[in-house]
Amino acid sequence: MSEVAGRVLVDAARAAAANAHAPYSRFGVGAAVLLKDGSIVTGTNFENASYGLSLCAETVALATVNAQGRFRDVVAIGVIGGVLAKDGTIAGSAPVRPCGRCRQIINEAAQMGGNDIDIHCGSADGMIVERHRASELLPYAFGPADLGIATTGE
Numbered sequence: 001m002s003e004v005a006g007r008v009l010v011d012a013a014r015a016a017a018a019n020a021h022a023p024y025s026r027f028g029v030g031a032a033v034l035l036k037d038g039s040i041v042t043g044t045n046f047e048n049a050s051y052g053l054s055l056c057a058e059t060v061a062l063a064t065v066n067a068q069g070r071f072r073d074v075v076a077i078g079v080i081g082g083v084l085a086k087d088g089t090i091a092g093s094a095p096v097r098p099c100g101r102c103r104q105i106i107n108e109a110a111q112m113g114g115n116d117i118d119i120h121c122g123s124a125d126g127m128i129v130e131r132h133r134a135s136e137l138l139p140y141a142f143g144p145a146d147l148g149i150a151t152t153g154e
């Protein structure tokens, strides 16, 4: 995927992050998932007063993709995050890379779809977009194939 397309995805993640439900951490995260047909599905982190129940933006976006019956169609993901101000703006100069749990969930989509998903990690200020691959962020991953589950391309 081109750098420009990665930036479009990160921009969609930034727009989504404005709706982050993060009153506890005050760290807003947005994720945007690109599907094979070019459509984009977004998610935000979704915190809870019972802190441990909180969900990450990447997980919310991928669960939404699954609810649309498109879990095997994931091509790329964009993520941004930063400090959430009272007015809803998000600030930060460091790229956000998916947490360990999200890497496992991204791997599930990658293996089910038979596609090594591109992950574009952006900074809230728009200055940095790093590109990684799912297999790079979670090497030697445990996944559906280890449980004998058929994946696309098999």
Ligand code: THU
Pocket: 022, 025, 027, 028, 029, 044, 045, 046, 047, 054, 055, 056, 057, 058, 096, 097, 098, 099, 102
């Ligand atoms: N968070 C994400 O949404 N994605 C990540 O990859 C890292 C962390 C969220 C979880 C929590 O709501 C907040 O950021 C602070 O950890």
